[in-house]
Amino acid sequence: xxxxxxxxxxxxxAVPNPARADRQARPAAADTEALLxxxxxxxxxxxxxxxxxxxxxxxxxxxxxxxxxxEYQAHDDVRHIDWNVTARLQTPHVxxxxxxxxxxxxxxxxxxxxxxxxSGQRLKREVLAEFVAVLARLLTRHGNRxxxxxxxxxxxxxxxxxxxxxxxxxxxxxIGHRPAPAPAAxxxxxxxxxxxxxxxxxxxxxxxxxxxxxxxxxxxWEQPLAQLASRHDVVAVRLLDPLERALPDLGxxxxxxxxxxxxxxxxxxDAGFRQRFAALAARHEDELRQTLARAxxxxxxxxxxxxxxxxxxxxxxxxxxxxxLAAGGGLPAHLRKAG
Numbered sequence: 593x594x595x596x597x598x599x600x601x602x603x604x605x606a607v608p609n610p611a612r613a614d615r616q617a618r619p620a621a622a623d624t625e626a627l628l629x630x631x632x633x634x635x636x637x638x639x640x641x642x643x644x645x646x647x648x649x650x651x652x653x654x655x656x657x658x659x660x661x662x663e664y665q666a667h668d669d670v671r672h673i674d675w676n677v678t679a680r681l682q683t684p685h686v687x688x689x690x691x692x693x694x695x696x697x698x699x700x701x702x703x704x705x706x707x708x709x710x711s712g713q714r715l716k717r718e719v720l721a722e723f724v725a726v727l728a729r730l731l732t733r734h735g736n737r738x739x740x741x742x743x744x745x746x747x748x749x750x751x752x753x754x755x756x757x758x759x760x761x762x763x764x765x766x767i768g769h770r771p772a773p774a775p776a777a778x779x780x781x782x783x784x785x786x787x788x789x790x791x792x793x794x795x796x797x798x799x800x801x802x803x804x805x806x807x808x809x810x811x812x813w814e815q816p817l818a819q820l821a822s823r824h825d826v827v828a829v830r831l832l833d834p835l836e837r838a839l840p841d842l843g844x845x846x847x848x849x850x851x852x853x854x855x856x857x858x859x860x861x862d863a864g865f866r867q868r869f870a871a872l873a874a875r876h877e878d879e880l881r882q883t884l885a886r887a888x889x890x891x892x893x894x895x896x897x898x899x900x901x902x903x904x905x906x907x908x909x910x911x912x913x914x915x916x917l918a919a920g921g922g923l924p925a926h927l928r929k930a931g
Contacts, residue, residue, distance in 0.1 A: 623768075624761055624764045624768060627721070627722070628729065628757075628760065628761060628764065631722060631725050631726050632729060634901070635726045635900060635901045635904075636726060636729060636730055636733075638901050638905075639726070639730055639901065639904060642905050643730075660687075660688040661674060661677055661685050661686070661687060661688065662685065662686060662688055663683055663684065663685055663686075664683075664686050665686075668686050669686070672686040672687045672688075673685070673686050674686065674687050695736045695737070695799070696736065696737045696738070696739065696753045696795075696797065696799040696800075697727070697728075697731050697736060697737070697738045697739075697753075697799060697800045697801070697802065698738070698739045698740065698741065698791065698794075698795055698799055698800070698801050698802070699724050699728070699738065699739070699740040699741070699763075699802050700740075700741050700743070700787055700788065700791050700801055700802065700803045700804065700805075701724070701740055701741065701742050701743060701767065701805075702782065702784060702787065702803075702804060702805030702807075702809075703717070703720075703744050703748075703767070704743070704744060704745070704782040704808075706782065706806055706808045707720060707806055709833060710896045711833050711834060711896070712834075712896055714896045714897075716831040716833060716896055719831055719894050720767070720831060721764060721767050721768065722900055723804060723829060723900060724740070724763065724764065724767065724804070725760065725764055726900065726901075726904070727802065727904075728760045728763060729757065729760050732755045732756060732757065732759065736755060737753035737755045738753055738754070738759070738763070739751050739752050739753030740763050740766070740767075741787060741790055741791055741794065742766060742770070743784075743786065743790075744770065746786065747786060747787060748770065749766060750790075751766060753799075781810045782809040782810065783809060783810050783813075784805060784807065784809035784810075785810075785812045785813040785815075785816050787803075787805075788803070788813055788816035788817055788819075788820055792816065792819060792820055792823075795824065798823065798824055798825075799824050799825070800824065800825045800826075801820060801824050801825070801827070802827050802829050803817070803828050803829060803889075804829040805828075805830070805831065806830065806831040806832070806836075807828070807830060807880060814883050814886075817884075817889060818886070818888070821887050822888070826887075826888075826889045827889065827892055828884050828889045828890070828891045828892070829892045829894060830880075830891060830892070830893045832893055832895045832896070833895065833896045833897075834895065834897055837870065837873045837874070838866070838869070838870050838873070839860050839865075839869050839870075840860065841860055841861055841863075841866070842860045842861075843859065843861045844857065844858070844859055844860075845857070845858055845859075845860055890907075890910075890911065892904070892907045
């Protein structure tokens, strides 16, 4: 299993700012308010325009309640045909749904030591906090409830699902004010399966679950994730950093595993070593994507060097395309290949 080893003496562009790291670890209430206000004026304004109020694009498969049955009509969605009633009455019937205004979304947050890494100006933890702020505020503004499960070395806190701006601030405050982790002990690693199983016991009604993690974890999380996806709409939000996929040429470096504390001296000047590292990282990427696909989970990738809003917009457009194809429609004209 590929696990990121953090440079003990990173290059100048990768040296974290101690003041910034301290603010991220223990932000004041004013900082939390400032973060949310900034994102409301930037990311939220743009996403509101893209979604045009249709938050169901983000919460696929939830928010609908069966209210009636009626005969099939032209242009009805064939996915809503009730085959048992159709066979009994010998006439196609479809299920009629109404929107449930009290949809719920849960953020399953991996806050283990490996998310404290960032080779540039942002840490993966900062990307996590911004994603939660944007999505939680976007959903609560449309009347949906959001909750969270925080995981460090274990499940640390459960924040019940509620719908208000004040609740979003409380959620962000909980993320930023966690106690500073103790130095990693050898052999201690993230067990994402514990977080997923806890969510299975906590969330009973169908909901949208955002699993926000870098997926650097001990094995065994695949089955709990598939079980969650069979009951809920699950989105895997992957936290990435470019340095986890390719190493620069920096000569001899001491690398340290962000979670277990294991250390290793490597020669990044060796082109063969860098190629093997990149190949191993690429293979790990392929295996992870295949695992998520087998579990029936959509994936949203967020890089420390990427633009959060752009990534969410691409994800929303992908879901819309899939919905059109599933309903029997085609791709939009600008995406069709010229004949």
